[in-house]
Amino acid sequence: MKLTITSKLPSAGTSIFTVMSALATEHNAVNLGQGFPDFSMNEELMRLVNEAMHKGFNQYTPMQGYIPLREVLAEKVESLYQTIIDPGSQITITPGGTYAIYTALTTVLQPGDEVIIFEPAYDSYIPNVEINGAVPVLISLQFPGYKIDWIEVKRKITPKTRMIMLNSPHNPTGAVLSEEDIVQLRSVVKDTDIIILSDEVYEHLIFDNVPHLSILRYPDLLERSFVCFSFGKVYHCTGWKLGYCISSSYLMKEFRKVHQFNCFSCHSPSQVALSTFLKNKDSYLSLASFMQEKRDYFLKLMGQTRFGMLDSKGSYFICATYDKISDEKDSDLAIRITKELGVATIPVSAFYKTGTDNKVIRFCFAKKKETLEAAVQKLVNL
Ligand SMILES: Cc1ncc(COP(=O)(O)O)c(C=O)c1O
Numbered sequence: 123m124k125l126t127i128t129s130k131l132p133s134a135g136t137s138i139f140t141v142m143s144a145l146a147t148e149h150n151a152v153n154l155g156q157g158f159p160d161f162s163m164n165e166e167l168m169r170l171v172n173e174a175m176h177k178g179f180n181q182y183t184p185m186q187g188y189i190p191l192r193e194v195l196a197e198k199v200e201s202l203y204q205t206i207i208d209p210g211s212q213i214t215i216t217p218g219g220t221y222a223i224y225t226a227l228t229t230v231l232q233p234g235d236e237v238i239i240f241e242p243a244y245d246s247y248i249p250n251v252e253i254n255g256a257v258p259v260l261i262s263l264q265f266p267g268y269k270i271d272w273i274e275v276k277r278k279i280t281p282k283t284r285m286i287m288l289n290s291p292h293n294p295t296g297a298v299l300s301e302e303d304i305v306q307l308r309s310v311v312k313d314t315d316i317i318i319l320s321d322e323v324y325e326h327l328i329f330d331n332v333p334h335l336s337i338l339r340y341p342d343l344l345e346r347s348f349v350c351f352s353f354g355k356v357y358h359c360t361g362w363k364l365g366y367c368i369s370s371s372y373l374m375k376e377f378r379k380v381h382q383f384n385c386f387s388c389h390s391p392s393q394v395a396l397s398t399f400l401k402n403k404d405s406y407l408s409l410a411s412f413m414q415e416k417r418d419y420f421l422k423l424m425g426q427t428r429f430g431m432l433d434s435k436g437s438y439f440i441c442a443t444y445d446k447i448s449d450e451k452d453s454d455l456a457i458r459i460t461k462e463l464g465v466a467t468i469p470v471s472a473f474y475k476t477g478t479d480n481k482v483i484r485f486c487f488a489k490k491k492e493t494l495e496a497a498v499q500k501l502v503n504l
Contacts, residue, residue, distance in 0.1 A: 130253050137245055138472035142456065146466035152497040155456075155466040157293065157438065159488040163358040164405075170395035179394045185382045187215025187366065188393035194400045195366065201403070203338040211371040214378055215388050218363035219323040219352030224250045225384070226348035226367060227285070229377045230317050231256040235284035240270060242473030244293050244321065256284065258475070265480045266432055266443070268297040272306040279310065285317045286310070290335065291324040291436025294473055294484040298328060298435045299335045304343075311346060317373070318343060323352035323365065326409040328436035329417060338368060345370045348377065353396060356409055358488070364392055413438055413488065420487040423498040438488035441470060443481060447504050452479050463500040 142155040153160075186192065192209035199207050207213065216222040223246065231237070233255030239247050241262050251258045259278050264271055275286075286307070290299040311318065320337040328334045337347045352365040369377060399405050417434055424431055428447050434440035448455060452469035460466045470482040487494060 131249050142466050145460045149461050151460045151464040151466045153466045154485045154497050155468045157486045158360045159358040161490050167399050171391045174391035174394035179390045182387045183390045185387050191393045191397035194397050205338050213368050215366045217385050217388050219350050219365040220246050222350040222365050222367040225380050229380050236282040238286040268295040287319045289321040291328050293437050294439050296434030296437045318347040320349045323355045324437040326356045326406050327413045329414040416487045420494050427501045439484050441482045441484050465497045465500050
C-alpha cells in the first residue's frame with residue numbers, strides 16, 4: 123500500500139525568498155532580496171556569548187527564558203514605553219519572532235475562527251492561521267501609502283473574528299502605524315473579545331525620529347495582545363533565531379502551555395549575553411540612526427536609476443515602482459534583473475495570497491555600502 127498523509131498546507135510551495143536566493147546564487151547576483159544583513163554583528167555581543175559558554179551557561183534555561191534577560195527587557199519596556207510589565211508572568215523568550223507569532227496564534231485559535239490579516243503580509247501569517255484550522259480574512263493596505271483602511275476592517279469584522287494581526291514597522295513596505303491607527307484599532311476591538319497579534323520585530327528600525335507606536339505603550343490594548351519581537355532582526359544575527367513575546371499574564375499563561383511542549387527553552391548562552399548587552403541602552407537606541415543612514419544612502423544611489431522609490435519609514439526594506447522601465451509583471455521583472463543584471467530583489471506580489479500585482483519590487487538595504495553601490499551600478503543600466 124502506498125503511504126500517504128493529508129497535507130495540512132496543501133497550497134504551500136517553496137517560498138519566494140528561497141526561490142530568489144537560489145536564483146541569486148546561480149547567477150552570482152548581488153542579493154538585495156532576502157532580509158538579512160551582509161555585515162558583521164556587534165563584536166561585544168559575540169564576545170559575551172563566547173564568555174557565557176566558557177562560564178558554563180550551556181544547559182537548559184527556565185522554560186520562560188533566562189530570568190535576568192526578562193528583567194532587563196522589562197526595564198527596557200518601562201524606559202521606552204512607560205509601561206510596567208512583570209518579567210515573571212508577562213515575557214517569554216522564544217526561538218525567534220516567527221515562532222512567537224505561531225505560538226500566539228496556536229494558543230488562541232479554534233477551527234473556524236477568523237483572523238484579519240493585512241496584505242502585503244509576511245509570508246508565515248496565512249499558513250500559521252490555516253494550520254490551526256482558522257480562516258484568514260484578507261484586507262489590502264491602500265497602495266501606494268500602504269495605510270490600513272479601517273472602514274473595510276469594520277466591514278469585515280464578524281462574530282467569528284478572533285484576532286487582528288498587525289506589523290509595524292512593516293515588511294515589505296516600511297509603513298508604520300500612526301496615532302490615528304491606534305485610535306481606530308481601539309474603537310474596533312472595544313467591547314469585543316478580539317485578540318491583537320502585534321509583530322514588532324523591526325521595533326528599533328524606525329526613521330526620522332518618528333516614535334515607534336508599540337502596543338506596549340497602551341496597557342488597555344496590551345491586555346488583549348501578544349507582542350512579538352526578534353533579537354535576530356535588530357542585532358544583525360538573523361541566524362540566531364531568538365526573540366520574545368510580551369502579553370498579559372492571563373494570555374501568557376496559555377502561551378506558555380503551548381511553548382513548553384514545543385521548544386521548551388531557548389539557546390542559553392545568547393540569552394545570558396543579551397542580558398548583559400541590553401543593560402547598555404545605546405545597544406538599541408543607536409540602531410535606528412545606523413539603519414536610517416543605510417536607507418538614505420541607498421535612496422541617494424537609486425536616484426541615478428529610473429525606479430520610483432516609495433517611502434520607507436521603518437524596517438530595512440524599501441519598495442520601488444518601475445513604470446518608467448517596463449510594464450512586466452513584478453515577478454517577471456525580478457527574475458529578469460537577477461538573470462540579466464545580477465541583482466536579486468523580491469516581487470511584492472509574493473506577499474499577497476492571490477498575487478495582487480501593483481508592479482512593485484522590494485529591496486533590502488541592510489547591506490554594506492559596497493553591496494548597495496555594486497547593486498545600483500547594475501540597476502542604472504535598466
Ligand atoms: C515581519 C516579520 N516578522 C517576523 C520575522 C521573523 O523573525 P525571526 O527571524 O526572529 O523569526 C520577520 C523576518 O523576516 C519579519 O520580516
